[in-house]
Amino acid sequence: MLKKLLIVILWVVLAVAGGLGWSYQQVKASLNQTVTQQENVLLTVKTGTSFRGLLAQLDQEKIIPVSIWSRWIPRLEPQLTRLKSGTYQITPTMALHDILTLVVSGREHQFAITLVEGDRFVDWRAQLKEAPYVVHATQAMTEAEIAAEIGADVEKLEGYLLPETYHYTAGTTDLELLRRAYRQMTRLLAEAWEGRDEAIPLKNPYEALIMASIIEKETAVDHERTVVSSVFMNRLKKGMRLQTDPTVIYGMGERYDGNIRKRDLRTPTPYNTYTIFGLPPTPIAMPSQASVLAAVNPQTSNYYYFVADGKGGHKFSTTLREHNRAVRDYLRTLKQNK
Structure with a gap:
């Protein structure tokens, strides 16, 4: 009987072990x-x-x-x-x-949003509104209220935010992204101003930011930025008006329909650099790092004018006569391409 009992116990143990093994595999x-x-x-x-x-x-x-x-x-x-x-x-x-x-x-998925250089703050707000998994905390806030929330002691945020690709996790607020962009621009501007060319006719980092925004709107060609900067610096030193179309467009606001007419160039606004001397009162766009650096370290040149060359870049000129010739060439190119 004892032997039979032991055999039964052994079979039970084997059955349980087998069951556990099978369960483990499942x-x-x-x-x-x-x-x-x-x-x-x-x-x-x-x-x-x-x-x-x-x-x-x-x-x-x-x-x-x-x-x-x-x-x-x-x-x-x-x-x-x-x-x-x-x-x-x-x-x-x-x-x-x-x-x-x-x-x-806890390694959450990283979303990405590219806040583009040359855009205005209103464009960034619209882009952030459409960004997936972003909490829209600024929806009912004014620009001045947003500025205060991210630590900027200003009324307008134009130019104060660094264009960049920002990564974020779901649930990040638009305020957090704007705060990061503000801190990065603040850091960049401080470092750029510290390493500036002392000969530039700009009084402070804010003027450098304004200049950078103009450079950003004038050219997207990297190697041209410092040359465009030199044109504006030369004009400022000589007491000439900057006469740059992007400032006119910015000053026109919603009246701008895609075209600038002669009457627009003659119509005074705080931003129209055809009618005012010096810089406009605020930046006119979000400048890239390249434009900020170009604003404080322009190339040395004798250029006072530039116009589009019809090939994506610009033709730079020293004299008004050369510039007028370049303008005629550009208009001729436009006519031929129609």
Whole structure:
């Protein structure tokens, strides 16, 4: 009888061991279950989501089929239950184990927004409004209120924010992004002013910012920026008006319809550099780092004029006679290309 009992016990132990081994393999298999989506998808894990809640979410959102064995994962790998809320990117190559590891790590998906040089603050506000997963905290705020919130002691933010590609996670506010852009421009401007050419006819960093914004609107050709800067510096030193069209356009505001007419050049506004001497009162756009650096370290030249050359760049001239010839050449090129 004792021998039979021992045999029975042995069989029970083997059966239990076999069952446990088989169960272990089923749980492991569930962890190796792969994503069914063919493209990248975003998974948002809310604060307080439980392990089973996440499994249900993965199944409901058709990201990955979850088997009943997945519920036993905490027994096998308890570290995979320490979930962190956030928005994560799930790729088609991932398995359930990879997803859980990602959510436990807290490595949220990084979105990107490129705030473009040469744009105005109103353009940036519109772009931020459309940015995915950004919390729009500034919707009911004025420009002055936004400036105060990000630490800028100004009424207008034109020019004060550095154009750049900014990365952010879901739930980031537009205020946070603007604050980062303001801090980066503040840092850049301070360093640029510290390393400026002492001969430039600019009194302070703010004037450099205004000049940088004009340079930004005048050329998108990198190697031309310091040359354009030299033209404006030469004109300022000689007491000449800057006579730059982008300042006229900015001063026209909503009246600008895509064309500048002679009457627009003669109509005074605080920004019309055909009618005022010196710089306009504020920047007219968001200048890039390259334009800021060009504003404080212009190329040395004898140029006082420039006009588009019809090839994407500009023709620079020393005298008015040369400039008028360049203008005629440009108009002839335009006529030929029509």
